[in-house]
Amino acid sequence: MKMSKSKTRTLHCLWLFLLACLCSASLANNAKINFREKEKKVLDQILGQGKYDARIRPSGINGTDGPAVVRVNIFVRSISKIDDVTMEYSVQLTFREQWLDERLKFDDFAGRLKYLTLTEANRVWMPDLFFSNEKEGHFHNIIMPNVYIRIFPNGSVLYSIRISLTLACPMNLKLYPLDRQVCSLRMASYGWTTADLVFLWKEGDPVQVVKNLHLPRFTLEKFLTDYCNSKTNTGEYSCLKVDLLFKREFSYYLIQIYIPCCMLVIVSWVSFWLDQGAVPARVSLGVTTLLTMATQTSGINASLPPVSYTKAIDVWTGVCLTFVFGALLEFALVNYASRSDMHRESIKKKRRDMEQASMDAASDLLDTDSNATFAMKPLVRHPGDPLALEKLRQCEVHMAPQKRPNCCRTWLSKFPTRQCSRSKRIDVISRITFPLVFALFNLVYWSTYLFRDEEEN
Template sequence: MGSGHYFWAIFYFASLCSASLANNAKINFREKEKKVLDQILGAGKYDARIRPSGINGTDGPAIVRINLFVRSIMTISDIKMEYSVQLTFREQWTDERLKFDDIQGRLKYLTLTEANRVWMPDLFFSNEKEGHFHNIIMPNVYIRIFPNGSVLYSIRISLTLACPMNLKLYPLDRQICSLRMASYGWTTNDLVFLWKEGDPVQVVKNLHLPRFTLEKFLTDYCNSKTNTGEYSCLKVDLLFKREFSYYLIQIYIPCCMLVIVSWVSFWLDQGAVPARVSLGVTTLLTMATQTSGINASLPPVSYTKAIDVWTGVCLTFVFGALLEFALVNYASRSDMHKENMKKKRRDLEQASLDAASDLLDTDSNATFAMKPLVRHPGDPMALEKRLQCEVHMQAPKRPNCCKTWLSKFPTRSKRIDVISRITFPLVFALFNLVYWSTYLFREEEDETF
């Protein structure tokens, strides 16, 4: 039993010693990191104002490789023509002045949180409107220095960037929004930006946008020449496709319904003046309100948009239905006036016939010479007219379906209503065919991304 106690005591003592040695090794290792930092960044040893040398220590330009990780795209504003994006921005370059001993591979890299300790490229976003860093809970930024002198700078930023839009095909359009990065003070003789090889731009999975879909993106170069020299520039083009289902439900279907409702007046009785007037005015005002609401969410541009063509034609159809009732009302009054005139004429003829009959009854014994009103059957002129009538009767007549069908409706006002019931839907259907075929085909044709 005694020997067992001695064994466990020795084992416990050895464990304490090994743990103490490990802690000392860790402390010494952290001390070595501090010594390395002091060695490469100490006072008088490194000047952050001087750029690194070129490839292989030459006097060429410093090469900085860029890559991005798009975390989210918050808003895309049509009115302001801008979009907001949050991204992790990374740039990497080599500074041979920062080489250090990795202690046989144990020291993989050094981490700094102060960007002013080392030289930094003077990159800026040329189409930026607003931007800010993230400082909760600590500044979201780090710098890693690798043993071979490679420096990795990473920071999380939020940007609001300008995005000039072409809204001619709105809301059947695609928009290309760019993210441009360039050097502000160093020309291409001193600093060159390159995209990181492989996958320079990454986008978070399941990126959700309320009215757009990110179809694809491309990386490119956009070096610019000014009076002060040529400056290196990188850009990312993001292709956004507008989600059409929202506009179909909110704009196109309601406009179609308003146009169809305005046609109901064609089926109402011509004497229902209050009903037809109120229906036409209500649909016209509703359509005008719909149009103004659509334009309120868009910037005032000098060209005609696809939605302007749609709302303008729909408003014209509604207004045309209201004018059609005015025409029907005028024709109805004209038909009534003609009917009254015919009735008066018939009454006058009947009165004259009655008067003539009374005169004949009272003056039956009187004889006087009268010129016959009807020619004698043997009269040559009467025979000629009779022959012409017979020839005309024998000539074959082509049946006119439209006239035959319209003859069922004796009044002009009723004919106008019946013609409108057919003409308005046919013309609107033809407009839809031309509209959708034109803009959908142009959408595929104008895609040059």
């Protein structure tokens, strides 16, 4: 009997403990339900009809009549493109504004009610901020509108929204494609002057950028925040701006433009190593490289806006096109020199034939006269005698001062005077001159534009 009584008491204790747990759980659940109902009562209390007017701006700092202060920060989610032709860029960002509206203070129930959440922006007063350099923009409404408003117990309001913008970005393409571009994001008040509304950057970290930001042809080097207040006839308006510094990736242009242009110029020099008589081969090579270079230049210009100044890529393509055109003109000069040498050689040959014929006729006459009479040869030769003139010329050569040898003349003397010798010399000089001048141009081009790039940025 004693054991049964103890068991009965134990069972009673267990039942009492379970009932207590159930009661506490039900009370907690009822408290939560009542707590959620409190949110509705608080919203009705602070935003009820006749209690809050969204048309009136909040008061200034410490409840004064000064301007309302709105602190702004943005989170850059992605940058989809930077267009050189239209000079614009597209960005998706989370935009946040925070300000204090003392009319929205409420009881937080000992810290249980951290903030109230709204999805309708027209329920409270909103700053009239707009993006001054915006071309296009839209909100995101999938699946629900990506916007919320949080009201904190002290009356602080946080507004957050996700938007996509296409913004104007005026570019200076003088150093293209070795350039850096600064694209701005400007935000300003449309109707409230600085006497009523002031925008400030949030302290600490006003701009955040996603870590894995990827751009196909640019690299985001850095970004700077600044103020850009503007004065008009209607007053001074508060303005914020973010300057995004983009560096153009040069490797793409090196592979697609610079190396192919160099190869075309070098291919045009093959004409210097072909024979002067290979007219079809040299003409077709020169015309083909010239047309290819012209097509390459037109393709580059098609991807750029028609600006009035000269770009770095224009200098490069223009000089490369000049070298290819110069190689084609060089063959025209070689062909002309070759035909001129052939004509001169034919005239000399005719003259030699005529002299030889006259000498043969004279020798025949001398042979005839020698058979008839024997002429006495003089012991002293006259000044007009050919043998005397030859000896006098040899003496002058030995007596003349010896000139120092010239390396260029010595190198050119390897090509003796014969048929087409001048055309051959033009080809040989071109083989050395064209590469040297092109190498000098590369040295000046890269040193100039790379140095200007570092100086201006």
